[in-house]
Amino acid sequence: MGERGRYQTRQKEEIADFFRARPEQCVSAEEVHAALESNVGMTTVYRAVARLCEEGFLRRYAPQSTGEASLYQLNPCRESHLHIRCLDCGALAHLSCDVAHGFSDHLMHHHGFVLDEGQTVLYGRCQACAARRKTCAEEGREPVDDTAAKAT
Amino acid sequence: MGERGRYQTRQKEEIADFFRARPEQCVSAEEVHAALESNVGMTTVYRAVARLCEEGFLRRYAPQSTGEASLYQLNPCRESHLHIRCLDCGALAHLSCDVAHGFSDHLMHHHGFVLDEGQTVLYGRCQACAARRKTCAEEGREPVDDTAAKAT
């Protein structure tokens, strides 16, 4: 990450490498901290991921409920397009289709909002999980919430 | 709110009324607390809104960034709709238009994803902030970040 006015340090490199080694995976600051055997302070982890997000190297997923931690993931791709994530299994799909772009245009022209695709993640259920939920509902039981929701 | 096994109290009524008086508006627990002149404890507010959400009377928006509070809104009708939030000023706009619904349908039919509008918040810049950013960029200065983030 050779930015001007920025020093390259062991900590930063280790954190960046950690994410590079796990593309697609979402991890919390705490997990990053725990994974780095060489002791890197939590503060540094937080500052590092914050910067890496600004630089577009990482992507951040805000916590869904209170008490949860934000999750960080290697930014899947440089070019900006929307992503949709499955709330059950964590699957991430890329939406670089005309309709998505058209939707973005619509937001700008009819709602006066310039959509920031890099900061936006749509949430929903993928086909498989949606089907599973439906089945569960029909059988009158609660859908299993395997909060294993990591990434793909 | 006549639920079995539940007592009707002044506090609960006042809180429910507060939201009924402001359909469409998103407010934090703190704002509810502050608005009720008769002193209702924060704890009670939190417990009340949590229950009202469970009952489907309110809708809750998880905080987008850390340190921010969850926002609660009267659940207008059962149908949900997308929201887009300004990353600069925090303005929140409701998108219950045909195009948004069409986009949701598209996601389902062409991408196999069932969009959960209640869990999704789009991020971008409102007209004013986008314009301000543009101006700032032209003048070569950094856009002022007035984190005044409230809601609509």
Place this chain on the structure above:
DNA sequence: ATAATTGCAAACACTTTGCACCTGT
């Protein structure tokens, strides 16, 4: 040399919980 970075401890903002006391039924 000097500007950036680190990391501890303390501060923070929001939310939840323990618990003794009140209140609706």
Place this chain on the structure above:
DNA sequence: ACAGGTGCAAAGTGTTTGCAATTAT
């Protein structure tokens, strides 16, 4: 009477900040 509700104070999250010491350039 008693289940349910209230609210204070204290605890608990995850995250940020002050600041002196350290490190990269």
